[in-house]
Structure formats: structure tokens, C-alpha cells
Amino acid sequence: MSRISITSVQVSSDNLDFGHFRAGIRIRRRFVQFQAICALASTDPREPFSRKQSDVERFAKLAKVQLYEIIRKSDLVKHGEIVAMLKRDLGMGHGDANTVAKFFFKSAGEGKDVTADDTVNEIYSGAKAALRPIHEELMAAIVQMGSFEIAPKEGYVSLRRKKQFAMIGPTTKTRVEVGLNMKGVEGTARLSEMPPGSMCQYKVIVTDPGEVDDELIAWIRQAYEIAG
Numbered sequence: 001m002s003r004i005s006i007t008s009v010q011v012s013s014d015n016l017d018f019g020h021f022r023a024g025i026r027i028r029r030r031f032v033q034f035q036a037i038c039a040l041a042s043t044d045p046r047e048p049f050s051r052k053q054s055d056v057e058r059f060a061k062l063a064k065v066q067l068y069e070i071i072r073k074s075d076l077v078k079h080g081e082i083v084a085m086l087k088r089d090l091g092m093g094h095g096d097a098n099t100v101a102k103f104f105f106k107s108a109g110e111g112k113d114v115t116a117d118d119t120v121n122e123i124y125s126g127a128k129a130a131l132r133p134i135h136e137e138l139m140a141a142i143v144q145m146g147s148f149e150i151a152p153k154e155g156y157v158s159l160r161r162k163k164q165f166a167m168i169g170p171t172t173k174t175r176v177e178v179g180l181n182m183k184g185v186e187g188t189a190r191l192s193e194m195p196p197g198s199m200c201q202y203k204v205i206v207t208d209p210g211e212v213d214d215e216l217i218a219w220i221r222q223a224y225e226i227a228g
Helices: 031-040 053-074 079-090 094-107 116-123 126-145 214-226
Strands: 149-152 157-160 164-172 175-180 202-206
Touching (some): 079 094, 116 126, 126 164, 126 214
Antiparallel strands (some): 175 202
16 A cells, blocks of 8 residues: 655644634544545545645645535435544544534534524525425425424525435525435426436426425425335
């Protein structure tokens, strides 16, 4: 296995100023963590790090931003799940993964006890306030299906059981988008299939509370049951 040699910079969280992330990524000598951070910074991990401290700081800050993006795209909402993912996929130690997860939630506002109601109030404000009845109609139907978790996100709410089954949020001032995760359903003019790699496999555009009908509720229920 190749090794990374750093000769002129003592790399530690003590002598690099990462702002509020100071205690975040403790860049250790273990190759696996150098490899993860280098990969996140689009740097070949087989090449030596620059000997300039400013470069090390820049890569670490970039790693922070991209780590947060990886966490967001994973769609995990629980601290323990994120810690496990960082350990499994990036080879982080438990302490580092735990700290990254903690600061991620803090930066996302969840450390300030942001609730689903707070998010809904925010996303359906101003020009999008008129869409709030659509959201309420959708949620009134979904709560009849059983228990699930509401995870506030930026611009939408994620609905989860064992995994995400739906996303609800306004995409413009005239429509709400319902994203659904389910398989084996043929798309229609109303139920749009999404490209591979999308956050959801299908989406439905809703422009009026009256469009929350039996057909849409049946699709949501199918996604709900698959996610259980």
C-alpha cells in the first residue's frame, strides 16, 4: 500500500484553523483517512500532499463541504446512521465520524431544534403561501396510512419509514412536487419517471388541493408500503 508523506507541515486539528469545524475532520496519518479526504478534494491520494499549510487547509475545508454534500445525498436523517455510513464508506474512525455528523446537523440548523412545522412555515411563505393547502391535504391523507418520520430539509420535507418513501415541497409559486420512491410502476402523463440517480424515482406535480385524489393517494400508499 502506498504511503503519504508530509514533511514540512504537522497536520492536526490543533494547528489548522477550520473555523467552527476545528474539531471536525482530524486528518490523521492513517492512509485510509488521507485517501478519503484526498478523494473528496479531487486529489490523487497516491500523490504527496503539498508542503504548504494553506493547501492542507484548503483541502480540509473542501472536504468539509463535500462531506456535507455526501451526507445530504445519502438521505440519512439519524445521527447514528450517518456515523455508520461515514465509517463504512469513507473509512473514518468513530470519533471523527461522530464529530462530522454533529457539526453537519448544527450547520443544517437541526442543532437548533428545527422542526417539520418550522420548515413547512418557511417553505410555504411569501409567494408560495397559497400552496400550503395542498401540503395540508397531502399530509392529512398520508397520516391515515400509519406511522412514519418527517425529516425537515431545505425547501421540502422528507417522509420516511425504514427508508424515504416521499418528498413534498413547492418547486415554484404555482406548484408542489411530490417525489415518490417505488419500483415496478409504469409512468404516466401524470406520474413522471425520474432519471437514474435522482432523489426519487417518480414525481407528481400538484397545483390544486383537489388534485390530491384517489389516484395520487394510491401511489403514495404504494411507496409507503414498500418503504416499511
